[in-house]
Amino acid sequence: MDPKAPDSLRGFLYKWTNYIKGYQKRWFILQNGLLSYYRNQAEMAHTCRGTINLANATITSTGSTTFLISNSSTQTFHLKAACESEQKMWVSILLTAKSKALALRKCGDDSDVYTEGDEEDVDCKNSSLSPDDAVRLVNQLLTKMEHHLVDLQRHQDTLSRKGDDLQRSLADLETARDPTEATQRFSIVRERSTKFGVASLAMVNVSIPYSLG
Numbered sequence: 001m002d003p004k005a006p007d008s009l010r011g012f013l014y015k016w017t018n019y020i021k022g023y024q025k026r027w028f029i030l031q032n033g034l035l036s037y038y039r040n041q042a043e044m045a046h047t048c049r050g051t052i053n054l055a056n057a058t059i060t061s062t063g064s065t066t067f068l069i070s071n072s073s074t075q076t077f078h079l080k081a082a083c084e085s086e087q088k089m090w091v092s093i094l095l096t097a098k099s100k101a102l103a104l105r106k107c108g109d110d111s112d113v114y115t116e117g118d119e120e121d122v123d124c125k126n127s128s129l130s131p132d133d134a135v136r137l138v139n140q141l142l143t144k145m146e147h148h149l150v151d152l153q154r155h156q157d158t159l160s161r162k163g164d165d166l167q168r169s170l171a172d173l174e175t176a177r178d179p180t181e182a183t184q185r186f187s188i189v190r191e192r193s194t195k196f197g198v199a200s201l202a203m204v205n206v207s208i209p210y211s212l213g
Helices: 041-045 084-111 131-174 179-210
Strands: 009-018 022-031 034-038 050-053 057-061 066-071 076-080
Touching (some): 009 084, 022 084, 050 066, 050 131, 057 084, 131 179
Antiparallel strands (some): 009 076, 022 034, 057 066
């Protein structure tokens, strides 16, 4: 590992959010072995949308512009760069940052005795983190959890509305007076059934981080 190789970076990437919204543009910051993202640069002062510890993560190129970052706590970032050269740059620097984070962790493991506990996005045992950094990152995790809960509620509300729409269209289908009207109403049922299925899948995906399995 080249100690002079860059291990920090910041810039826009596209992050997969869900099957309804697809990829969304987000501002990413790589620093001290941690990759954090925000909706935009203005959010940096007050809200972090998520942080992943590269020391725990696998980094995989999945296409000419796409790549995947996944850690042991089942957190996964599906990312897309604007072009192939940008993807290669991010993957290369992320791998360098991971190597340095692992080296720092090994240094800490050799010098400190600790009890192994649950690991989330942030490894506070990492010797590169100061107490102030640890507090800041814990606050970021709490903020991220709050946003996850808001997102869950929003998806639940959407699913409930789509379910009500589907039930109404089924009731309308039962009262059709002739084949032509039945055909028209069946088309509505099929359309709303598809929308309900999409909303259900989105709800399942956003609930995965809370699964006990």
